[in-house]
Structures are given as C-alpha cells and as structure tokens.
Amino acid sequence: MHTSVTIAGVTFDNPVMTASGTFGSGKEYAEYMDLNGLGGIIVKGVASKEWLGNPAPRIAETYGGMLNAVGLQNPGVDVFMEEDIPFLRQYNTNIVVNIAGKTVEEYVDVTKRLQQADIDMIELNISCPNVKEGGVAFGTDAGMAEYITKEVKKHAKQPLIVKLSPNVTDITEIAKAVEAGGADAVSLINTLLGMKIDIYKRRPVLANRVGGFSGPAIKPVAVRMVHQVYKSIQLPIIGLGGICTGEDAVEFMLAGATGVAVGTANFMNPRATVDVIEGIERFMDETGVEDVRELIGALE
Amino acid sequence: MCQDNIKSKKTVSIIANEEIAAGVYQMVFREQEIAERTKPGQFVNVYCQADSRILPRPISICQVEPRAGLVTIVYMVVGQGTKEFSNLQAGQTIDVLGPLGNGFSPVACEESILVGGGVGTPPLLELVKQLPGTKHVFLGFRTGSYLVDAFKQYAQVYIATDDGSVGQQGTVIDLMNAVGAKGQQVYACGPKPMLAALKTWTNERDIPAQLSLEERMGCGIGACVGCVCKVKTDTESGFTYKKVCKDGPVFDAKEVIL
Ligand SMILES: Cc1cc2nc3c(=O)[nH]c(=O)nc-3n(C[C@H](O)[C@H](O)[C@H](O)COP(=O)(O)OP(=O)(O)OC[C@H]3O[C@@H](n4cnc5c(N)ncnc54)[C@H](O)[C@@H]3O)c2cc1C
Ligand SMILES: Cc1cc2nc3c(=O)[nH]c(=O)nc-3n(C[C@H](O)[C@H](O)[C@H](O)COP(=O)(O)O)c2cc1C
Ligand code: FES
Numbered sequence: 001m002h003t004s005v006t007i008a009g010v011t012f013d014n015p016v017m018t019a020s021g022t023f024g025s026g027k028e029y030a031e032y033m034d035l036n037g038l039g040g041i042i043v044k045g046v047a048s049k050e051w052l053g054n055p056a057p058r059i060a061e062t063y064g065g066m067l068n069a070v071g072l073q074n075p076g077v078d079v080f081m082e083e084d085i086p087f088l089r090q091y092n093t094n095i096v097v098n099i100a101g102k103t104v105e106e107y108v109d110v111t112k113r114l115q116q117a118d119i120d121m122i123e124l125n126i127s128c129p130n131v132k133e134g135g136v137a138f139g140t141d142a143g144m145a146e147y148i149t150k151e152v153k154k155h156a157k158q159p160l161i162v163k164l165s166p167n168v169t170d171i172t173e174i175a176k177a178v179e180a181g182g183a184d185a186v187s188l189i190n191t192l193l194g195m196k197i198d199i200y201k202r203r204p205v206l207a208n209r210v211g212g213f214s215g216p217a218i219k220p221v222a223v224r225m226v227h228q229v230y231k232s233i234q235l236p237i238i239g240l241g242g243i244c245t246g247e248d249a250v251e252f253m254l255a256g257a258t259g260v261a262v263g264t265a266n267f268m269n270p271r272a273t274v275d276v277i278e279g280i281e282r283f284m285d286e287t288g289v290e291d292v293r294e295l296i297g298a299l300e
Numbered sequence: 301m302c303q304d305n306i307k308s309k310k311t312v313s314i315i316a317n318e319e320i321a322a323g324v325y326q327m328v329f330r331e332q333e334i335a336e337r338t339k340p341g342q343f344v345n346v347y348c349q350a351d352s353r354i355l356p357r358p359i360s361i362c363q364v365e366p367r368a369g370l371v372t373i374v375y376m377v378v379g380q381g382t383k384e385f386s387n388l389q390a391g392q393t394i395d396v397l398g399p400l401g402n403g404f405s406p407v408a409c410e411e412s413i414l415v416g417g418g419v420g421t422p423p424l425l426e427l428v429k430q431l432p433g434t435k436h437v438f439l440g441f442r443t444g445s446y447l448v449d450a451f452k453q454y455a456q457v458y459i460a461t462d463d464g465s466v467g468q469q470g471t472v473i474d475l476m477n478a479v480g481a482k483g484q485q486v487y488a489c490g491p492k493p494m495l496a497a498l499k500t501w502t503n504e505r506d507i508p509a510q511l512s513l514e515e516r517m518g519c520g521i522g523a524c525v526g527c528v529c530k531v532k533t534d535t536e537s538g539f540t541y542k543k544v545c546k547d548g549p550v551f552d553a554k555e556v557i558l
Contacts (some may be wrong), residue, residue: 024523028546031307032521044525052541057516059526061355068518070525073541215354267519268347268354270397271308 002291005039005258006235008159008184010120012039012094012259015292016249016277019263020044020098020123020163021070025084026091032270035038037277040094042187042261043084045125047100048109050076058109060205065215065242066264067194069208072100077110081117090150094120097163104151111155122158124149124183127165127190139165139190140299142177149181159184161238164229166218167193171225172232179233187238187261188229190223215264216242222256230256230297233238246279309347309397310334313365315370316390321446323377324419325386326362327394332369334361334398340427341403341489341512341550344373345520347395348381357381358517358545360423360489361399362447374422374447394491400520401549404487404510406431411483413438414455415472415498415508417490421447423512427487428454436481440472440494473497486553488512496558509553522546 003014017040018026025043026035035041053073060067063271074080080097088095097119101107107124114122126138126145129297138144145162162178164171166189175186191212204210222291230237239257243249244265252260265272280292289295312329320326334344338361345356362372377386380545388394390396403423410433417440428451435455439445443520445466449507451457459467460475468475486502488495489512502509518524528541529548532555542548 022519022524024525028519028521028523031305033306052537053525053528056526056528058528059355059516059518059524061353063352064354066355066518068524068526073525074526216351264354267356267524269309270519270521 001281002293003281005283005293007238007258008121008161009160010094013255014039014255014277014280015259016273016280017094017096017238017259017261018266018273019261020104020125022100022263022266024090025080027084029266029270033274035091035093038093038273039259040096040120041088042096042098042123043080043088044074045072045100046074046077046080046110047072047102048077048106048113050074050079052099055207057205057207058211060211062194062196063214063217065213065217065273066267067196067206067211067213069206069211071208074100081113085119087116089118094299096121096123098123098125098163099152104148107148107152108155111152115155115157119158121161122152122156123161123163123187123295124152124165125190127163127167139174139247140168142173145174146177146181149178149183153182161185163190164188164225165190166198166221166225166241172228175229175233179235183235185236185238186229186233187240189218189225192221192238214241216244218242219248223251224255226252227255227299244268246276246281246283249276249280250283250295253292254297254299256297256299260294262287301383301433307397309395311393311395314388314390314394317386317388319386320374321444322448324374325377327373327376327385328370328372328387329394329396330369331371331396334371334396335364335369338364338371338399338426339403340406340430341423342399342401344371344396344398344518344548345400346385346399347372348384350380350384351381353381353384355364355518356386356397356520358400358520360512361426362422363426363429373417376419397520402547404512404550407485407508408432409484410434411436413476413481413483413486415476415486415488415490415494416440417472418442419492420488420494420512423489424487425450438472438476438481438484438505440475440490441466471497476501483507486510492558499553499558502553510550511553511556512550513544513548513556517545520545531555532557540552
C-alpha cells in the first residue's frame with residue numbers, strides 16, 4: 001500500500017498532518033501517541049515577538065463544534081526556535097511552521113528569522129479571525145493576499161503554504177491571488193467567524209465576543225471550498241475543517257486535497273490523528289485503492 | 301518517546317452513579333491506573349456520548365482507592381453534558397482520560413486549613429486524607445451540603461451556607477473569621493470570588509495558599525491554550541497567561557491574578 005504524498009517538493013509518509021493551534025508544538029501529544037507516525041506537524045502560529053492573546057473565557061462549545069478566541073497567544077519565534085524545533089526534530093516527520101503577524105513587516109521578520117531554523121515548510125496564516133490587525137484582513141482582500149504572499153515568499157527558502165480564510169464571498173478569488181503571489185501550496189479552511197450568547201446573562205460567552213468556529217460541524221463548508229479551489233488553481237491543497245475519521249480525510253482528498261490536517265478532533269481524542277491514518281489505510285484496503293494519490297480529486 | 305507510557309482515553313465501567321444532593325451526583329468507576337497514579341487536586345476529562353457535544357468535561361477526582369482500583373468523582377448538573385452523565389447507570393460505561401493537571405503539593409505542617417466552595421469541595425477529600433497534622437476544613441454551599449461525613453473522618457469540619465440551611469449563614473470567609481481559623485498552610489478550591497477573598501485573607505495573615513482554579517477548557521492537556529489564567533510577571537504588561545489544565549489547576553495564591 002502506498003500512502004506517501006508530495007506537496008511542493010516535500011514528501012510526506014502519509015497525507016495526515018496536525019492543524020495549527022490544535023497540536024501545540026507537539027510536546028503535549030507525545031505522551032499520547034507516536035509522533036513518528038504523522039505525515040507532518042503544523043505547529044501553532046508564531047509571531048516575531050511574544051503575543052499574549054485574548055482574555056478568558058476563550059473557549060465555547062457549540063452543536064458539533066466549538067468557538068475559540070485564543071488570539072494567537074505565542075511566545076515569539078525566538079523562544080519557539082530554541083525550545084520547540086530541537087524537540088520536534090527528534091521525530092521522523094515534517095515540521096511546518098505557521099506564522100502570524102500584524103503587519104507585512106512582522107510577517108517578513110518572522111520568515112527571515114525562520115531561515116535559520118531546520119524546518120520543512122512555512123504556512124502563512126492570513127486568516128485568523130481573532131486578531132484585529134493583520135490576520136484576517138490580509139486573507140479577505142485579494143490584492144492584500146497576493147501582496148503579502150509575494151513579500152513573504154521573497155524571504156523564504158522553504159516552500160510556502162498560504163492558509164485561506166473561509167470568511168469571504170468567493171474563496172477562489174483569494175486562492176488565485178495567492179497563486180499569482182507565488183505560493184507553493186494552499187491550505188483551507190481556517191475557522192469561520194462565529195458567536196455564542198448566554199441567554200440568561202444576555203452576554204456573549206467569549207470574552208472577545210466572537211471566535212473562530214471549528215470542528216465536525218464545519219466539514220461540509222470546508223469540503224465545498226476545497227473542491228472549488230481545486231477546480232480553480234493548480235497548486236496542491238491541504239484540506240482541513242472538521243476531520244475526525246479516515247472517511248472524512250478521504251472525502252477531502254476526493255474533493256481535491258493532496259494532504260489533510262486534523263484540528264479540533266485532537267481535543268476530542270488526543271489520538272485522533274492515529275485514528276485518521278488507520279482509517280485511511282482501512283478504507284484503501286477495503287476499496288482496493290493501492291496508492292493514496294489515486295484519491296486526489298477523484299470525484300466522479 | 302517511551303512507547304510503554306502512552307496514555308489514552310479509557311472506556312471504564314461505572315460502579316455507582318447516585319444523586320447525593322439536589323443536582324449533585326457521585327460517580328464511582330473502576331480504572332486501576334488512575335486510582336494508582338492520582339495526586340490530590342488532579343482531574344479527569346470525561347467525554348460525552350452525544351456527537352453534538354465534542355469537548356471533554358473536566359471533573360476533579362474526589363478520591364481514589366488504589367487497592368480496589370476505584371475512582372470517585374462528584375459533579376453538579378449545570379448543562380447538557382453533566383445531565384448526560386447523571387443519566388448513566390451502574391454497569392454502563394463512560395470514556396475518561398487522566399489523571400490530568402498538577403494537583404496540590406501537600407506541605408507537612410502542624411495545622412492546615414482547607415477551604416471548599418460548592419463543587420470545589422470534592423477534590424479536597426483526597427487531599428485531607430493524605431495531609432499529615434491537624435486539618436480544619438471549611439465548606440461553603442449555596443444551600444444544603446454534601447460529602448460532610450466523608451470529611452469528618454479526617455478533620456474538623458465547619459459549614460457555611462448562603463441561605464443558612466446548614467451550618468452558619470454567610471460565606472466561608474465569614475465562617476473562618478468567626479471561628480478564628482488558624483494554620484500554616486491553606487488549600488482551596490471553589491468559585492473565583494471565594495478564591496479572590498481567600499487570597500486577601502491569606503495575604504493579610506501571611507499564610508501561604510494553594511488555589512485550584514477553573515476555566516473553560518478545550519483539550520485539558522495543554523494544547524489549545526484555551527484555559528488560561530493571569531499570572532504576575534515583572535514584564536511591561538505585568539502578567540502572562542498560564543494554562544489552568546497543564547500548569548495548574550493549582551496555583552500559588554501569590555502568583556495568580558484573580
Ligand atoms: C479543572 C476543573 C475541575 C472541575 N471539577 C469539577 C467537579 O469536580 N465537579 C463539578 O461539578 N464540576 C467541575 N468542573 C466544572 C465542570 O467541568 C463543568 O461544570 C462542566 O464542564 C459543564 O458541562 P455541561 O455540559 O454540563 O455544561 P455546559 O452546557 O458546557 O455549560 C453549562 C454552564 O456550565 C458552566 N460551565 C461550563 N464549563 C465550565 C467550566 N469548565 N468551569 C466552570 N463552569 C463551567 C457555565 O456557566 C455554562 O454556562 C471542573 C472544571 C475544571 C476546569
Ligand atoms: C484553539 C484553536 C487554535 C487555532 N490556532 C490557529 C493558529 O495559530 N494558526 C492557524 O493558522 N490556525 C489556527 N486554528 C485553526 C485550525 O488550524 C483549523 O484551520 C480549524 O480549526 C479548522 O479545522 P478543524 O475543524 O479540524 O479544527 C486554530 C483552531 C483552534 C480550534
Ligand atoms: S484546555 Fe487546552 S490548553 Fe488547557
């Protein structure tokens with residue numbers, strides 16, 4: 001059985017990665033599973049300097065999903081490089097670093113510093129709904145998305161994935177813009193902007209009022225967007241949004257994804273990625289698929 | 301990377317699940333490893349069966365019986381998840397993960413003070429069992445009380461209720477003042493206003509205190525950075541965020557900002 005895939009020249013032993021922000025920097029999960037089994041680890045977003053993030057409560061559960069308003073809390077790229085890369089490099093898996101910033105200069109600054117790090121790919125997060133400046137503003141305007149992709153790409157020797165926001169009218173427009181800006185791959189979707197209200201207190205549940213909606217409830221939106229983007233650009237796609245099982249992952253691959261990432265499901269079960277990998281293999285076995293690449297975009 | 305130590309969610313069998321006060325349930329389940337490894341103040345992630353409820357519910361471990369492999373949790377029905385747990389019967393199963401978090405650090409001293417508020421009371425039971433010396437336990441409830449007899453086996457117990465239905469009317473802090481509580485170490489778990497008042501109380505008397513905090517959690521294992529509390533630093537902002545699930549739930553009263 002052949003399970004490896006190649007994305008922008010990087011080979012993954014299997015198509016399964018971890019979604020940024022849902023797997024810490026891997027350390028937390030090493031107690032629960034063998035990280036060597038993962039195709040790749042996409043670590044939580046890092047910025048050029050420490051970000052404190054939003055006040056608590058930052059988490060709310062909704063029907064089949066959740067809202068988060070973490071606000072990209074991170075210790076900054078220097079601490080990250082010192083503490084997390086050496087840990088992750090012990091394992092036989094690809095390291096993808098998700099980057100955040102409030103201005104184009106900040107994104108460029110993180111990228112430049114990451115050139116010293118032993119990592120496999122960079123994922124540009126221009127789609128976080130939880131930070132006021134930067135973040136989502138870059139991901140919802142085609143011109144800005146193309147510009148920032150181009151600026152970051154200039155300084156990155158690693159292949160660049162651009163992570164797209166679902167909070168737009170036409171996601172293919174943004175996908176085309178980042179392709180034009182020189183992206184090597186795209187990943188989608190980031191969280192949808194959502195809100196939950198405590199009806200007794202008549203107040204939003206989250207301190208930040210609104211948050212990013214993720215989990216199994218968003219899967220149909222994500223599958224639809226992956227398929228739309230697959231039909232409109234040439235770049236390889238990493239699909240995510242609500243993946244909990246091998247069957248979910250296969251659905252994304254049929255829609256056009258080359259790789260997949262597991263996010264909120266890690267909170268539902270710390271071994272969720274293992275289940276997804278085993279589920280894909282079982283599906284291949286049962287349906288006579290010898291090479292996982294046969295599934296990519298193979299929608300009838 | 302030691303693969304022998306891999307922890308995972310476990311399906312455990314429920315030995316008992318009874319209502320011990322209005323809306324408060326005590327569940328006993330069998331899980332040898334949790335029973336052996338739990339330190340007072342740690343918690344378990346309890347998972348719902350309904351697909352609509354995806355996140356684990358963190359519930360403190362009330363007490364363990366390592367030899368019999370039994371674990372007791374006490375929870376209050378506040379929403380759909382805890383309602384689902386309350387409907388389970390002995391003989392059925394439930395998924396749990398744990399023990400999680402850092403618990404209390406028992407300090408050997410002559411007299412210790414334990415303060416519990418509402419469903420913050422349960423995790424103090426295992427602690428009171430394990431602490432050496434004389435123990436004074438102050439429990440505060442809105443109305444009624446539970447677990448009091450269990451505490452009485454190990455300590456002198458004082459009770460306060462908001463409505464005066466059991467013990468003295470008022471807050472636990474009022475009660476501690478009335479009794480003239482004394483000791484060299486304080487341990488507490490309960491609602492934030494209680495912990496904040498206790499922080500002031502222990503500060504004024506210069507008694508060290510360990511406070512167990514609660515926050516909404518996503519993962520319970522330190523990955524989502526959802527469950528943060530503020531901790532003092534000497535940086536420009538004056539604070540940083542720590543994770544209640546992994547760095548806590550127990551924090552030093554001096555460092556935590558409530
Ligand atoms: C470390 C820790 C230990 C805990 N130990 C216990 C325990 O021993 N016994 C017990 O009864 N409860 C305990 N809790 C609280 C318990 O986790 C919540 O009551 C439970 O998750 C609610 O689930 P639900 O589906 O019934 O309610 P939901 O439908 O999720 O919420 C209903 C209401 O419950 C409250 N709530 C929900 N989650 C939390 C939370 N994490 N903290 C505080 N309030 C919350 C909110 O007011 C909310 O509006 C603990 C929480 C933490 C963080
Ligand atoms: C708690 C949390 C934190 C997240 N942090 C980041 C982040 O730092 N950078 C990023 O690009 N996406 C972040 N995301 C978005 C996820 O990577 C993913 O795109 C989204 O959750 C959808 O996938 P899922 O439904 O499988 O979780 C975060 C999501 C959650 C739930
Ligand atoms: S609940 Fe996820 S970090 Fe604490």
